[in-house]
Amino acid sequence: MKSRTNHLAIGAVAAAAVLLAGCSSTGSSAEEFAAPTRATMIVPFAAGGGSDVSGRAVASGLEGVTGLTVTVENREGGAGAVGYSALLGMEGREDVLLASELALVSLPLAQDVSFRSDSFTPIMNLGGDYALLMTAASSEFETCADVVTAAKAERVVTAVTGATGIDEITVSLIEQDQDVEFARVPYESGGEVVAALLGGHVDVAPLNPSEVVGQLESGDLRALCAFTEERYAYEELAAIPTAAEQGIDVAFAQFRGFIAPGGISEDARKYWIEAAEAFADSEQYTDYIESNMMQPNAVYGDEFVAFLDETRADVEAALG
Amino acid sequence: MISVTARPANLTVVAALALLGAGAVLGAIELGVLDSSGHIAAGFMPFVAGGAMLVLALIDLVHQARHVPGARAVDDLLFEQLIDGRPDTTDQLQVVSDIDIFGRDQRARNRQLAKIIVALVLCVALIPLLGLLASLGLLMAFAAIAVEHRSVVLSLVITAVTLAALYLIFAVLLSIPLPGGILGGLLS
Amino acid sequence: MIDNLILGFQTALTPENLLWCLVGVVVGTVIGLLPGLGSTTGVAVLLPLTFAFEPVTALIMLAGIYYGAQYGGTITSVLIATxxxxxxxxxxxxxxxxxxxxxxxxxxxxAAIGSFVAAILSLVLLMAVAPPLAQLAVQFGPVENLAIMTLGLVIVVTFQGGKLVRGAMMAALGLLLATVGVSTGFGEARFTFGAVELLGGIPFVEVTIGLFALGEVLHQIRVGAAAPIRAGFRDMVISRRDVSKSIPSILRGSGIGFMLGILPGAGSTLASFMAYGIERRVSRNRDQFGRGAIEGVASPESANNAAANANFIPTLSLGIPGGATTAVLLGAFTMYGLQPGPLLFETQPALVWGLLVSFFIGNVVLLLLNLPLAPVFAQMLRVPYGYLYPIILLTSIIGAYAVSNNTFSIWIVVVFGIIGWILKEIDLPLAPLVLGLVLGPLLEKALVQTSAVGDGNLGVVFTSPMAVVVLILCMLLCTGPSILRALRKRSQDPVREHSQVE
Structure with a gap:
């Protein structure tokens, strides 16, 4: 008797469960594209980093121009591999985006991952984030040329964050260009690298301007050169000479943008590109680029694909 | 009370840890403990940690072997039986009072435990189909009604209230998208 | 200094800021209470809601979530071992x-009193000497970190007392599990067996939920329900004697927490473990540890709050995050158009001092909230276990899911729940396993960095005086107890000695 009522009860719960599942669904791909009401922005790195900042800026920017609810999800791990692999598993999902950066191109080149840079649908490139070669205020180095000269004679220690990041690529490019070798100490984040420079644990380190602008202003750290084609237009950075001015022919930018999963419909791709274009015209886009001292370079869709191909060739050459 | 002398289970687990340590050491050697220039390589930590675990587990096994077992407690045998599913031998043992406040003996509780573990695994396996909240609701109702034999109505009410509270906190307040599963997809 | 404080109070005491400070600490308590959802996730998830606020208001609320979570995290640990x-x-x-x-x-x-005292002490230090302390903190490089991590490991292994071998074995297991995935300095994935989800490593939060929450539930089911805890009112409220007994522990815990909190990366988890380990050695009541010693609650709870506040030292005075949550807060700074860095104290005095004063207010609120609520929360234990444990199961699973919005997390919880139960049954300690898992990546990073700094030679550790001091401390901890015991054996009566070994 008792057990029968139990079964009935479980049946009742199951019925309720069906209703509940209906309420909490996130919706999956439909045959005909209908603009989603909510979307997810995957950030393949931890909260608080550069990728996270850019993912959140794009998410709130897209919310502003489309009226969507965009939830940010940090799927960190494996220098980005976890997040990109997750996106690979969401093929065809039209309500998912990923805040992309260099790892999209460099991970497939350096590591055994199951995705390639053409496994996804590139939507928008926001701009380029170049690196500055930084050193402590007390350092004897005045220019990047000094650093190269020193590296020819003795052990110069630089910090890098991961084997596939912009700092590793920049250091590799200098090594190839100048035929020198640097000792590398691996760190996990830009913040840690700044601390290492301040404490004198490493001699130099390539860092993005947004990571060091506070230290630059206070004078605790100095920039030796910028790995840009031309000098920065930002007031705080305009005095920093380019590497090329100092005889080092290295200019390399980490791109930041966002992509959608592979295999989405042409309509969905158009929808996201249009949203991206509206975002690029918004104040939020300009704010994001300026507060992070990046070079704006908004390209979309096929142009972005071509840009990625170029980047891949550069990275391939650098990581050799 | 469970004592350290839960010997067979203890021996099995520590031996498994020793094996795991040995495996890690082998894997570490394959990864490379030091690189060509003498720097620490990817295998260093697994080598040290795995090696330490292997040695410590062996020491512990020796310790265990030295202490000759006294009379085996009911607990040990039951645990052993639970782990490797051996036939029940409890009746031949001297009966120790293990009846809890609900009048359940150890066997009944072991059955409960087995039910809960199976239900847990099933519940997680059902998430892609039913969605998170629905599967969890089933788990809770099952645990309260079928395992704990609680009042059906009250169990259902508590399940509903818990689900509603979790939904409010996670989905509404923190706007974490909870998976709806295939069922959720069909319904929307 | 006085001017700054006045400025701080002017900022923090506006009705709007006061309100959001209150909201922050309450939300923080709830988030800390839920397994899985830590302050990092909480702050990151609620960040977008604050875009409409003034930056200082937003930061006051977000910081409130951060330290509120430190209070909330205690409640379920005490009540249901989760x-x-x-x-x-x-x-x-x-x-x-x-x-x-x-x-x-x-x-x-x-726990609430210890947290409060620790918070106030560390805040005073934070306000008085943050910049010089931050300068000191950056002097800790890879070499010194390696020494600190070793010390942490030694403390936690040796705090198992008589079961040294088994404790060390579990710590080694934790370190080994920590090597899964891709880690700092190496490109290749280790022990992932092709599972993409494991590239990021075995997630610590999920493992903790599994081992403790689920493991304890399974264990309780098998052991059988004990008679419900029926405590008289006198047992539920704290006595003056309890407080006075705990004061030295609270102070020691605050000190340890503060020191570790300043160092970028070490964090409050290590601080709480080290405080507990040290307390277990020096406390007058050390025999009672593990059996419900109030000092064993006071000390780690003080340590984790002191560390949480000390984390703001590198964050505010250098712009370098002290931990995961402060990293998110720094990200928030940029989103509000603020530039974190050494000049923040000068360029944004109202913001910095308003924020710091709000910590005072927030902690007072938390104390006032937690003290009367403590006996109320304790009533939760009167819920029959047959209803309570399904609720624990559900909350744990959904909490684990919320960490990374991934069903894989739930599998980790289930697997480690079963592991935790087995380990409990055969009396293998879980705490060293957890600390091994937390310390593993930090220890390995320090090792790899030290190896790189010394060009392959780990002996470079001995060139740093600070590291040498810490290593000597390690040696003392390893050998000290046996030397002490030998000395005591000579002078003391043998009966006492016998009872201690037991």
Whole structure:
């Protein structure tokens, strides 16, 4: 008797469960594209980093121009591999985006991952984030040329964050260009690298301007050169000479943008590109680029694909 | 009370840890403990940690072997039986009072435990189909009604209230998208 | 200084800021209470809601979530052995035992008092000497970090007392599990067996939920329901004697927490473990540890709060995050158009001092909230276990899911729940396993960095005086107890000695 009522009860719960599942669904791909009401922005790195900042800026920017609810999800791990692999598993999902950066191109080149840079649908490139070669205020180095000269004679220690990041690529490019070798100490984040420079644990380190602008202003750290084609237009950075001015022919930018999963419909791709274009015209886009001292370079869709191909060739050459 | 002398289970687990340590050491050697220039390589930590675990587990096994077992407690045998599913031998043992406040003996509780573990695994396996909240609701109702034999109505009410509270906190307040599963997809 | 404080109070005491400070600490308490959802996730998730606010208001609220979560994390650790925050794991050791003896109310109250005292002490230091302390903190490089991590490991292994071998074995298991995935300095994935989800490593939060929350539930089902805890009112509230007994522990815990909190990366989890380990050696009441010693709750809870506040030292005075949550807060700074860095104290005095003063207010609110609520929360234990444990199961699973919005997390919880149960049955200690898992990546990073700095030679450690001091401390901890015991054996009566070994 008792057990029968139990079964009935479980049946009742199951019925309720069906209703509940209906309420909490996130919706999956439909045959005909209908603009989603909510979307997810995957950030393949931890909260608080550069990728996270850019993912959140794009998410709130897209919310502003489309009226969507965009939830940010940090799927960190494996220098980005976890997040990109997750996106690979969401093929065809039209309500998912990923805040992309260099790892999209460099991970497939350096590591055994199951995705390639053409496994996804590139939507928008926001701009380029170049690196500055930084050193402590007390350092004897005045220019990047000094650093190269020193590296020819003795052990110069630089910090890098991961084997596939912009700092590793920049250091590799200098090594190839100048035929020198640097000792590398691996760190996990830009913040840690700044601390290492301040404490004198490493001699130099390539860092993005947004990571060091506070230290630059206070004078605790100095920039030796910028790995840009031309000098920065930002007031705080305009005095920093380019590497090329100092005889080092290295200019390399980490791109930041966002992509959608592979295999989405042409309509969905158009929808996201249009949203991206509206975002690029918004104040939020300009704010994001300026507060992070990046070079704006908004390209979309096929142009972005071509840009990625170029980047891949550069990275391939650098990581050799 | 469970004592350290839960010997067979203890021996099995520590031996498994020793094996795991040995495996890690082998894997570490394959990864490379030091690189060509003498720097620490990817295998260093697994080598040290795995090696330490292997040695410590062996020491512990020796310790265990030295202490000759006294009379085996009911607990040990039951645990052993639970782990490797051996036939029940409890009746031949001297009966120790293990009846809890609900009048359940150890066997009944072991059955409960087995039910809960199976239900847990099933519940997680059902998430892609039913969605998170629905599967969890089933788990809770099952645990309260079928395992704990609680009042059906009250169990259902508590399940509903818990689900509603979790939904409010996670989905509404923190706007974490909870998976709806295939069922959720069909319904929307 | 006085001017700054006045400015701070002017900023923090506006009705709007006061309100959001209150909201922040309450939300933080709830987030800390839920297993899985730590302060990092909480702050990141609620960040977008604050875009409409003034920057200072937003930061006051977000910071409130951060330190509120440190209070909330304790509650479930004590009541149901389910740590809401990683830093509360070690609180379960004695807090849960206290609860089982009907003293949950006292445990929660002492945690709140310890947290409050630690917070106030560290805030005073933060306000007075943050910039010089930050300068000191950056002097800690790879070499010194390696020494500190070694010390942490030694302390936690040796705090198992007589079961040294088994404790060390579990710590080694933790370190080994920590090597799964891709880690700092190496490109290749280790022991992932092709699983993409494991590239990021075995997630610590999920493992903790599994081992403690689920493991304890399974264990309780098998052991059978004990008679419900019926504690008289006197047992539920904290006595003056409890407080005075705990004061030295609170102060020691605050000191340890503060020192570790300043160092970028070490964090409050390590601080709470180290405080507990040290307390277990020096406390007058050390025999009672693991059986419901109030000092075993007071000390780690003070340590994790002191560390949480000290984390703001590198964050505010250098713009370098002290931990995961402060990293998110720094990200928030940029989103509000603020530039974190050494000049922040000068360029944004109203913001910095308003924020710091709001910590005072927030902590007072938390104390006032937690003290009377402690006995109320303790009533939760009166819920029959047959209803309570399904609720624990559900909350744990959904909390684990919320960490990374991934069903894989739930599998980790289930697997480690079963592992945790087995380890409990055969009396293998779980705490060293958890600390091994937390310390593993930090220790390995320090090792790899030290190896790189010394060009392959780890002996470079001995060139740093600070590292040498710490290593000597390690040696003393390893050998000290046996030397002490030998000395005591000579002078003391043998009966006492015997009882200690038992």
């Amino acid at each position: 740590p809401g925050e990683a830093a509360s794991v070690v609180t379960t050791l004695d807090g849960y035992q206290m609860a089982r003896k009907g003293r949950a109310g006292a445990a929660l109250a002492i």
